[in-house]
Amino acid sequence: MALLHKEAPALAQGVWRTLQTHIQGTVIMPGDADYDDARMAWNLAFEHRPPVIVMAETANDVAEAVRLARAEGMDIAVQATGHGFTLPANDALLINMSRMTHVEVDAAAQTAWVEGGSKWLPVLEKAQAVGLVPLLGSTPDVGAVGYTLGGGIGWLARKYGLSADSVNAFEVVTAQGDILWASEKENSDLFWALRGGGGSFGVITGMEIRLYPVTTVYAGNLYYPAEMAKEVMTRYREWITSTPEELTSSVLLMNYPPIPDVPDFLRGQSFVQVRGAYVGTMEAGEELMKYWREWKAPAFDMFGPLPLIRAAEISNDPVDPTSALVTGVWLKDLSDEAIDTIIRFGLAPNGVTISEIRHVGDGAISRVDKRANAYGNRDAALVLEIIGISPTQELWHAANAYAQEYKRALVGHLTGGVYINFLEGDERQERTKDAFTAENFRKLMAIKARYDPENVFSRSFNIPPRADNNA
Ligand SMILES: Cc1cc2nc3c(=O)[nH]c(=O)nc-3n(C[C@H](O)[C@H](O)[C@H](O)COP(=O)(O)OP(=O)(O)OC[C@H]3O[C@@H](n4cnc5c(N)ncnc54)[C@H](O)[C@@H]3O)c2cc1C
Structure with a gap:
């Protein structure tokens, strides 16, 4: 789907080959040996075939590439890792930033x-x-x-x-x-x-x-059987009314896929998990978790002191390129009805892999003035992220259709806003305003x-150029 796109002219290969003589990076075109590596995104559900890619190594490389694209009448897309693929650059210059890692x-x-x-x-x-x-x-x-x-x-x-x-x-x-x-x-x-x-x-x-x-946090996951989802989620709702802002936490429904990458004790099973990180003394973190441990023993308790160098172990996100459907919405509440809907959709067989509700409100984000910078939704406290690991295009489309139905079922419990980092593809553009x-x-x-009056950076968030003398 093309929002705000202009017709791209035929590529003048010669001028782009000439660019190679005055940049430190590399100009890559279809047919070149590194073309597939250069265009590949981390999220394998998406791909693009740009007519030209510049692997930039310096700010000057980027500037030269931008100037040439403008002279040639081309739009410009940017990719660093491809974790947040938005629109394909099939008719645009792709500036690949992955070599600029200093x-x-x-x-x-x-x-x-x-x-x-x-x-x-x-x-x-x-x-x-x-x-x-x-x-x-x-x-x-x-x-x-x-x-x-x-x-x-x-x-x-x-x-x-x-x-x-x-x-x-x-x-x-x-x-x-x-x-x-x-x-x-x-x-x-x-x-x-x-x-x-x-x-x-x-x-x-x-x-x-x-x-x-900060070097060590009290962090990790408590895993309860999926059958306890309702009681864990309602207890979580009570907990976060008083948790200090030193704790950022989430509650999630997780359907672990039956694949070798998943540890034995989780593989192919569903859990309701309480996850988070506490910044403070380890004693205070342990005290905070008594709320759960003295209530009912989890099936697995992996909360404890965690050196931040191992921060990845809190969420254990996949590192290798993966095909995934990602979407998200801000929740207005975590009422019984909202919880029932999340459980109904989040734990259904052949539905989605993860439904995670992060509690991020009542702390440093909402303290900042709404006009201090562009970021929106500062008042929203609970963001629901829905993820479907979907190895084929067909499964991605099925997960997407399911996630849209899931969100429609929750509509009375949503603020109407989105956290744009938790959107991808067309949805990131279609819902930018929200x-x-x-x-x-x-x-x-x-x-x-x-x-950017001509909107040459049109492959990121969808922000049309519109002069406003009062802004
Ligand atoms: C596994 C996973 C875990 C995540 N966890 C979190 C999380 O905990 N919290 C959170 O807030 N988000 C999270 N995200 C979302 C992530 O922050 C966004 O998808 C983000 O856009 C990814 O940026 P990227 O550069 O890695 O991806 P890319 O796909 O390379 O870039 C995404 C977009 O960012 C822009 N961009 C990137 N680099 C530049 C640059 N140098 N100059 C100009 N524009 C640039 C471009 O518009 C590009 O289209 C997660 C995503 C994944 C897949």
Whole structure:
């Protein structure tokens, strides 16, 4: 589905081969040996066949590629890891950022410089080496910049907020091919838009983020049998009315696939899990979990002290490229009726793999002024993410149809907003507006009109350029 697309002209291969002579990176076209590696996304449910790919190595490479694409009348798409595939770049230049992975930590300033294609893992490793942590999400395998541009909600979110709220500055290549600095002091409108507004404003070649002094959290999972879903979820609802903001947690229904990658004790079975991370003393974390342990013993108890270098073990997301359906909505409540619907859809055979409700409200995210930057839905507390591991196109479409029905059944319990990082493909574009307040969306369109009036970065969030003299 093509929203806001223009006709792409035939590719002038010669000019793109010439670009190779003055960039450090690599220009790749169909038929070249590395073409398939360069276009492949982590989420195997999606693929694209761009007429030209630039594997950028420097900000200057990005700027040169953008300028040439503009001269040739082409749109521009950006990919770092392909965890958040939006629209295919079948008629656009694809700038692949995966070689731009330099990370530098300033221990004294408690900041990190992260190049535009880096995953979270090297940031986590370098930060932990000096006792600091970035606000990464459930897996260190996701791109740090892509995650941050959509907000970025991780296991420290209630205590320290969104990743987007912890950015000091971005280095950006604009639609004109200029390399700009965006911060509170320079190009502050662009800085405002990038914190939540996605990759629609330019290519981020690097960002400076703040880090926090945490090395070990009390974290993990309690696994209860799926038959206990109703009592665990209602008990969870009570728990989160009083859990301190040092705890970011979730409750999830998980249908573990019968595949070798899943540990024996989980394989092919369904569970209701309580998951989370507590930032504080291990004693206080243990005290908090008595609520569960003194109630009913879980089938498996994997909550305990966890060095953050092993943060991936909280969610155990797959690392190898996977074909998955991902969608999500903000819940208004976790009423008995909402819980019944989530259980009905979430545990049905041949339905979806994961239904996870993360509690991220009443903490650092909602404390930030709604107008401070583009990110929307600050008041929403409970985000439901639905994931269907679906190895074939047919299964992906079946999972998608099922997830849409699942969300329709919940409609009375939804805020109407979306967390855009938990959307992919067409849905990320179709529902972009629902990720923002009306005021912030108007401002985003006005900033888009200033920085990308011809919408050449049309493959990210769907923000039409629209001048607004009041924004
Ligand atoms: C297994 C898994 C776990 C996840 N866990 C979380 C989580 O805990 N919390 C959360 O908030 N999100 C989470 N996400 C969602 C993830 O943050 C988004 O999908 C994000 O868009 C991925 O960014 P990426 O760069 O890795 O992916 P890509 O597909 O490479 O990029 C996604 C989009 O980001 C933009 N982009 C990326 N890099 C740049 C750049 N340098 N310059 C300009 N634009 C850029 C582009 O518009 C691109 O289309 C998860 C996703 C997966 C698949």
